[in-house]
Each structure stands twice: as structure tokens, then as C-alpha cells.
Amino acid sequence: MKISEVANVLGAQILCCGENAGKEVCSACGSDMMSDVLAYVKNQAVLLTGLVNPQVIRTAEMMDMVCIVFVRSKEPTADMIKLAEQAGIVVMRSEHRMYEACGLLYSNGLNGKTI
Amino acid sequence: MSEQNECLTYSFNVDGDNFTSAGEASVQVKRILRRIGFDPETIKRVSIAMYEGEINMVIHAGGGVAELFVYEDKIVMKLTDHGPGIADVSLAMQEGFSTAPDNIRSLGFGAGMGLPNMKRYTDEMVIDTKLGEGTTITMTVNV
Numbered sequence: 001m002k003i004s005e006v007a008n009v010l011g012a013q014i015l016c017c018g019e020n021a022g023k024e025v026c027s028a029c030g031s032d033m034m035s036d037v038l039a040y041v042k043n044q045a046v047l048l049t050g051l052v053n054p055q056v057i058r059t060a061e062m063m064d065m066v067c068i069v070f071v072r073s074k075e076p077t078a079d080m081i082k083l084a085e086q087a088g089i090v091v092m093r094s095e096h097r098m099y100e101a102c103g104l105l106y107s108n109g110l111n112g113k114t115i
Numbered sequence: 116m117s118e119q120n121e122c123l124t125y126s127f128n129v130d131g132d133n134f135t136s137a138g139e140a141s142v143q144v145k146r147i148l149r150r151i152g153f154d155p156e157t158i159k160r161v162s163i164a165m166y167e168g169e170i171n172m173v174i175h176a177g178g179g180v181a182e183l184f185v186y187e188d189k190i191v192m193k194l195t196d197h198g199p200g201i202a203d204v205s206l207a208m209q210e211g212f213s214t215a216p217d218n219i220r221s222l223g224f225g226a227g228m229g230l231p232n233m234k235r236y237t238d239e240m241v242i243d244t245k246l247g248e249g250t251t252i253t254m255t256v257n258v
Binding site for chain 2: 032033034035036038039051053054055056058059061062063064079087
């Protein structure tokens, strides 16, 4: 699935790095605990979270993730967007809650793969 | 940066008063290793271990110094702080054990995964700690 399709499925608004939305992603994970993302996630390209602080962007960058979806209409700060732009990470915002957003992506073919 | 005995050395100050800036050193390390040309998996392992260590230094020790030593066959990270020290290292190494306050958990950390994760992503990890004086953690990733 392309990142642009992730945005379509979630009805999400892309906030930065839209030029990278043509990248293919094949897995995703949803978590508000960055500790768990760092500990258990392997080769997941998309991070869905309701947590808003700069460490979300840094965690994604450390994990080589290429897309972050903020659920529940959470609004990342300007500093976070700047960090994401520096890392080339596509950031988007969706009105869906975490459970719904994960379910929509999963049912459209984006599974979680092995953690 | 200095070059001696075929080893590239880098040093970063980790600000203990600013959780927002935590991870800046790890981002720089990742870019340095990418520029040198290490393979992505090695870079990822070093970056994650360094990042967890940096977060720990900010949460528990009021910051410190992170050093990176890049050899041809290995990458060594040395994290030094002058915090309270670790009372029980074997307990601290257990997944899920954490002394982090609730405000840190609300920021997405403090799940008791830091030290175990640092060990998981590196080939060797040595913890030298003394109560009331501080902690030095040395991690090695073989290339």
C-alpha cells in the first residue's frame, strides 16, 4: 500500500513530506508507548499514535519508519513537523480513534506483521 | 571529532533538563554512521541503543555525556552520568521494571524496557554504577 492510500483509507490530512507519499509500506503498528515501539517493533513502516511530543518523531526516525499517523485529530506541534521534515517522515492526522484507524488499515491489507 | 588509533571519536552533551531535546545525540549519531557508510541494520541497532540510553540519562540522571567510538570492526557507545546510580542492576535489567515517574510514562516512556532494549540491540553491554556517584554504560555493536 502506498502512503497516499493510507491517507485515503483514513481520510487523513497529510501535514508534511507529502512528496514521499508515493512510497510503499507493508506493515504498521499502533501504540502510545514509545518504549514498546522501540522494544517490540520490527520493520514496521507506519506508526499510529495518539501521543504528541517530539519523541514520537525521534522514535520513528530511530526505527526507520517512514510515516506517522496521529489519530483522534491530534495536532503535532510546529517543532515536531520540523523534525519530521528533517527526517523525511510523512506525517498525517486522522479523525479516527486508534482502534478504528488500525482496523481500517488492517482490513485494507496493511497488516502488522510479526513483532 | 578526533581521529586516533584508527578510531573516530565523537562526544555529545546530553541535556538533563530538557526532555524535548532528548534524542538529539542519537539523531546525530545515526547521520554520522550513515555518512560513513555502515549498513542500515547496524545503524539501526546503534541508534536505538543510543537513543534508549540518552532517554534514560535524561529521565533518571539529569543528563550526562554520550561518546561514540567508531572502529573498523565495531562501534562502541559510552554513556556517562553523575546521577543517583542504579541500586539493583539485575532488577533494572528485568523487562517491565521501572522507577520512572508517572509524568514520564505520560510522555510514552518509563515502561521498564530501556536497559533490556539496550542489551537486546547490542553485542555487549557493561554497566558500571555506584550509588550516589553515577553510572557508566558501555555498549558495543560488532560490525
